[in-house]
Amino acid sequence: MNSMTSKTRVPRMLRGSLVTLRRRCGKPNCHCATTEQRHEAPALSYSDQGRTRVVMLAESDVAAVTAALERYRAAKAELAEQAATGLAALSERVAADRATRRKGR
Ligand SMILES: [Zn+2]
Numbered sequence: 001m002n003s004m005t006s007k008t009r010v011p012r013m014l015r016g017s018l019v020t021l022r023r024r025c026g027k028p029n030c031h032c033a034t035t036e037q038r039h040e041a042p043a044l045s046y047s048d049q050g051r052t053r054v055v056m057l058a059e060s061d062v063a064a065v066t067a068a069l070e071r072y073r074a075a076k077a078e079l080a081e082q083a084a085t086g087l088a089a090l091s092e093r094v095a096a097d098r099a100t101r102r103k104g105r
Contacts, residue, residue, distance in 0.1 A: 009064075013075065014065060014071075014072060016046025017045050018043075018065060019042075020040050021056070024038060024039070041057075044065055
C-alpha cells in the first residue's frame, strides 16, 4: 500500500471519483460531537477488485486529483475508440475474405 501524504505530488493519472466525506473528528468538545454538524473532507473513492476504497485528500490536492481523473477518462475513451476501430476493421476484413471465398467457389 502506498501511503500518500499531502506533501506527495499527485500522480498523473488516477481512477475513481472525488467525494466529500462528512464525519466526526472524535474530539469530545467539538461541535461535531454534540450537533448534527460534521467535518467535510475531500476524498478519492475507487473500486479495487470489487471493494470500494477511499483515500483522504488534502484540500490542496483536489485540483491535481481532478486533473488526473480527467486524464484517465480521456485515455480510457481514446483506448475504447481504438478498440472499436480495430473491431470494425477486423469484421470488414473477415466479411471481405468470406466474399472472396464465395466468388472462388
Ligand atoms: Zn469535530
